[in-house]
Amino acid sequence: MVAEVTELLADRRVVLDLTVGAGGHAEALLQAGVGRVIGLDRDPEALRAASERLARFGARFVPVRARFSRPPVAGPVDGVLYDLGVSSMQLERPERGFSYRLPGPLDMRMGPEGPSAMELVNEAPEDELARIIAQYGEEPRARRVAAAIVRARSRGPIRTTEELARIVAGALGARRGGPHPARRTFQALRIAVNRELEELAESLPRAVALLAPGGRLVVIAYHSLEDRIVKRFLLGEPALRVLTRKPRRPSTEERTRNPRARSAKLRAAEKLAEAA
CATH class of the missing domain: 3.40.50.150 (Vaccinia Virus protein VP39)
Structure with missing residues (x-):
């Protein structure tokens, strides 16, 4: 604009x-x-x-x-x-970890300081993850997503955007022609990581x-x-x-x-x- x-x-x-x-x-x-x-x-x-x-x-x-x-x-x-929000430059750089469409490290920080999305996803309690995803992503099935993340990380750390997007898509399913099922979860985590x-x-x-x-x-x-x-x-x-x-x-x-x-x-x- x-x-x-x-x-x-x-x-x-x-x-x-x-x-x-x-x-x-x-x-x-x-x-x-x-x-x-x-x-x-x-x-x-x-x-x-x-x-x-x-x-x-x-x-x-x-x-x-x-x-x-x-x-x-x-x-x-x-x-x-x-x-406000994430810039095109940040979204388009896979190494920044903002996009569910591009494989990269699960980072999402707008600056170099502070905990990353990888730390949040792998360390936050299930209830806290559900709250973040519901509140900041306005995801109606946040508890299902949080439970899927906790199950997945029990088998090993979630390290990449690709892994997380796959976990969320598996929990929610995908509609042909609809938005990516991980869109709201990625928004929520980004907002939480960057406060x-x-x-x-x-x-x-x-x-x-x-x-x-x-x-x-x-x-x-x-x-x-x-x-x-x-x-x-x-x-x-x-x-x-x-x-x-x-x-x-x-x-x-x-x-x-x-x-x-x-x-x-x-x-x-x-x-x-x-x-x-």
């Missing part, structure tokens, strides 16, 4: 991109006249890619490696952007505190769990005026060009002058 982001944040003096990834939104913003983009990401590979892509902008792009829940940035800034919802809930108030009066907060979410947190926060934050009564959705053209964008919802708000 580059066009929508650019429309909301173009010509701002300083924009804080809290999920810079490979730098696609940052590039569009710099081209649209934003004076400086500070790009945060916890993934060092993403920051390297963004820095290479944006090298021609010189000091107008500032890469920072950090979690967005604790941005080491002194405000005020004129815009804050979140493009994505906790990070988001911690980050949003800090983002508002960094905004100058008239500064804008723009958030793109890809599933209902993220979007629910964002919606409730924007509606309940007295320092903000909501700009999107209903979330903006990708155009038909963008959904055709980029199927991963089909579930995206963009919400935006502006900081009130009296909240300064």
Whole structure:
């Protein structure tokens, strides 16, 4: 949703991109006249890619490696952007272990720190696995999946995405033409490994505190769990005026060009002058 982001944040003096990834939104913003983009990401590979892509902008792009829940940035800034979830770059790298379609180590970490999905899958109690899969993956048959994982790991550690996808598919079965049966389980584990919802809930108030009066907060979410947190926060934050009564959705053209964008919802708000 580059066009929508650019429309909301173009010509701002300083924009804080809290999920810079490979730098696609940052590039569009710099081209649209934003004076400086500070790009945060916890993934060092993403920051390297963004820095290479944006090298021609010189000091107008500032890469920072950090979690967005604790941005080491002194405000005020004129815009804050979140493009939540896993990036295409991460999904398409088998060694990162995010995809149920690509064989690789069962990692799923967005940064190099912390326990991996392999540790979670092999060490968490069955009830905890079921809770994670039900809560973060919204998988109605979470207990069946958790039980299958525990049975499989009793025979030996589950080490790869391919193994886990096969275990989940065996537990749930597959419908011809339907989504992969492991889709929700992989989403749940990724969210748990990276504490994505906790990070988001911690980050949003800090983002508002960094905004100058008239500064804008723009958030793109890809599933209902993220979007629910964002919606409730924007509606309940007295320092903000909501700009999107209903979330903006990708155009038909963008959904055709980029199927991963089909579930995206963009919400935006502006900081009130009296909240300064």
